[in-house]
Amino acid sequence: MVVDDQPLWRDAVERDLAQAGYSVVAVAANGREALARFPAARPDVVVLDLQIPAPDGVEVTGEIVRQDPSVRVLVLSASGEQGDVLAAVTAGATGYLVKSASREELLAAVRRVAQGDPVFTPGLAGLVLGEFQRRSETPLDPAEPALTDRETEVLRMVAKGMSYRQIAERLVLSHRTVQNHVQNTLRKLQMHNRVELTRYAIERGLDAD
Incomplete structure (x- = not known):
């Protein structure tokens, strides 16, 4: 449309x-x-x-x-x-x-x-993520839903700007499996899209090597 x-x-x-x-x-x-x-x-x-x-x-x-x-x-x-x-x-x-x-x-x-x-x-991407980082002053909640090791691994790659296809190739998974991991993570964290997910990961330093 x-x-x-x-x-x-x-x-x-x-x-x-x-x-x-x-x-x-x-x-x-x-x-x-x-x-x-x-x-x-x-x-x-x-x-x-x-x-x-x-x-x-x-x-x-x-x-x-x-x-x-x-x-x-x-x-x-x-x-x-x-x-x-x-x-x-x-x-x-x-x-x-x-x-x-x-x-x-x-x-x-x-x-x-x-x-x-x-x-x-x-x-513009850096501008958006940088602003969301500055906005976030909420302390981490110890009761946050736990992510699996694989979900955390996928989240790190999302935070680095990798596409689903690139993540799938790196982890030797199907494109659909990567999508499922991301959707599960979004649901657990009560988020709606990859931009919010990337912001979450960067706030927690998951984008660092």
Whole structure:
């Protein structure tokens, strides 16, 4: 599903996705249309501009992720401002690209986001994780659910930015098994996406060698 209030841009993104073999199940020009069409369209990935007529992209992201936690939201915005990026990720976006990204970068981002991998325009990932680290001043809870050794091992690799496929190859596991480990870890920690999981791992130093 493609959501953007600029017809030329929306049509171009839709065309690029269709040419790459993706099925565009819906388009919308504003937040109201996006929320109205989402339940029937049930897209796997939503490519969304933040600066759209109300409700804006952050509100739309939060609402569609609430309706369907499995949906992946890739923000495609003209803004690379820290506040916009953090608001989108906090609302549940899996990825964030600025509109200066090339067609190839967009298609690669859609492919990775569909797999559940967080994708950011270079420089933004560190900003997001750094900010979440600074925000977290909560002491560790000794009653936190225990992770298995394998789940911890997978979590370390997630924290280092490795994709599911790379983790599967490193541990000689199937892609599906790695996904299951991540889903189990998310459920145990009561988290919703890999960005939150990565933040958790970095806060605990699991990204260090």
